[in-house]
Amino acid sequence: MPSSVPRTAAVSALVAAALAAGLLAGSSSASAADIRIHGIQGPGRISPLVGTPVADVPGIVTGVRTYGSRGFWFQDPYPDKDRATSEGIFVFTNAVPTVAVGDSVKVSGTVTEYIPGGAASGNQSLTQISSPKITAVSSGNKVPAPETISAKTVPAAYTPKGTAATGNSINGLELKPRSYALDYYESLEGMNVRVGTSRVVGATDPYSELWVTVKPSENETRRGGTLYSSYEDQNTGRLQIQQLAPIAEQPFPKADVGDVLAGDTEGPLDFNQFGGYTLTARTLGKVTGNGAKAETTRAQRRDELAVATYNVENLDPSDPQEKFDALAAAVVGNLSSPDILALEEIQDDNGATDDGTVSADRTIAKFTAAIVAAGGPAYEARTVDPEDKTDGGEPGGNIRQVFLFNPERVSFTDRAGGDATTATEAVRKGGKAALSLSPGRIDPADAAWENSRKPLAGEFTFRGKPVIVIANHFGSKGGDESLVSHHQPPNRISEPQRHLQAKSVNAFVKDLQKIQRGVDVLVVGDINDFEFSATTKALAAGGALYPAVKSLPAPERYSYVYQGNSQVLDQILTSPSIDDFDYDSVHINAEFADQNSDHDPQVLRFRP
Incomplete structure (x- = not known):
């Protein structure tokens, strides 16, 4: 189960190697003051402040995870004007967080890049604040309005290409969220997002997760799935859905391909080992079935x-x-x-x-x-x-x-x-x-x-x-x-x-x-x-x-x-x-x- 993978506060070997190679720049001058979440996230996949201590970073808590990789997401209610910089981030507490959704907090800690599955997996990294000290400011605040992920917002092109100079990696490239789907999702990493009514394209699995598409006409199969037909034609509208509530407290809905996750599903956008960008739902839509049945092939004829x-x-x-x-x-x-x-x-x-x-x-x-x-x-x-x-x-x-x-x-x-x-x-x-x-x-x-x-x-x-x-x-x-x-x-x-x-x-x-x-x-x-x-x-x-x-x-x-x-x-x-x-x-x-x-x-x- 993705959320059960332990995190480490240490900078990953991949990021450390990139720093050593001069591909990424760390900043030791950022530990003073006035650092906000968008400054930590920066306009790329890797934080420009990786390895740097930061102090009193402000924001509103948008989601709390009390199991698996325990921690919380918080978001700056005062965004900058750069579409490439996310306004949300995960705080890895390694223990059940003491904060609640709607709390206004200030967080001090060290900026790290965590790679789900380890550097050898090739996965992108998740920017987070580790070893945190949390100061409560107030509670009951309105959560920042979600960014809507839809067919209109997700670009048709899937990803930029890596270059030989970077070993085919896109880590060092500046994000272009209006041009590429992966850049778009990365620009929302850690932020409060929502999807509206969406078709299920990956059935509920044993780990209590399913997949939807926000692009219903994208390579649709006859039975409501999304067809994978080419390395060059990735399906950009797919998004994994999990929930923040423990399963023991709130059972996850059972859905088949072609069913519909109706209504709004809203929560922080995570990145994990087993699905990449994942909407960790604070509120979950309702599954409505389409009555799909298992197929039956015809019997062979006598001479077949x-x-x-x-x-x-x-x-x-x-x-x-x-x-x-x-x-x-x-x-x-x-x-x-x-x-x-x-x-x-x-x-x-x-x-x-x-x-x-x-x-x-x-x-x-x-x-x-x-x-x-x-x-x-x-x-x-x-x-x-x-x-x-x-x-x-x-x-x-x-x-x-x-x-x-x-x-x-x-x-x-x-x-x-x-x-x-x-x-x-x-x-x-x-x-x-x-x-x-x-x-x-x-x-x-x-x-x-x-x-x-x-x-x-x-x-x-x-x-x-x-x-x-x-x-x-x-x-x-x-x-x-x-x-x-x-x-x-x-x-x-x-x-x-x-x-x-x-x-x-x-x-x-x-x-x-x-x-x-x-x-x-x-x-x-x-x-x-x-x-x-x-x-x-x-x-x-x-x-x-x-x-x-x-x-x-x-x-x-x-x-x-x-x-x-x-x-x-x-x-x-x-x-x-x-x-x-x-x-x-x-x-x-x-x-x-x-x-x-x-x-x-x-x-x-x-x-x-």
């Missing part, structure tokens, strides 16, 4: 093969039966019992317990039994157990991909010998492309798959025709800098591994196509990257594959919602021989506060 992929989010036998039942009901009801189902994040038989267990037989048996109980087919399963602690994911969980298939409609071609370290190869069988091992793993010794899930390949037969399916779970985006990083563009350090993984799978598909030009191949799974990404381009390189999600209208291309952005992570790619298909991204999880997984499954139907 239905292949699906579904990330079931760290499923293991210790999960409550309710989770198994809900996932199973979705397979039968929402996915219409696909013929082949590739699962990602199936954990071993004791989940996160780290005792060397790698088998997932119990996990699979419990899931397939739940599907039968839900009225679905008696699926059979094929997988390859990983080596212990070599495939990433939750420590001890040993996640892997698993094929489920309906033996009444599909047969599996078993070719023995596949294990965690032995690679399957593209071979010729009866004049057609086939797998040397089925199920088998693709190139497991390649460095591309270090500490990551290895692709699982399997050979199936439908109505006498062979189909090869490759189930994937590419490396996660963990470690990437956020969209609000002080590096612009942000550093995406996880990408190179996915690029290598994509090239490995692409090369394997091409090996199959060299043997049989018209071989039917489906590459499916949690690719952990967007349909416009270099990863997807590497997968499809040379015309070997086509990202089927691109067959959908743009407002329907998403399988995951992150920080208010509806985006593609899960994909099915087709070989050129599969040129007539029906594709569906089945929205049953990502848009809802109540989720059985954080991913939406994907289904493709075609006639081999």
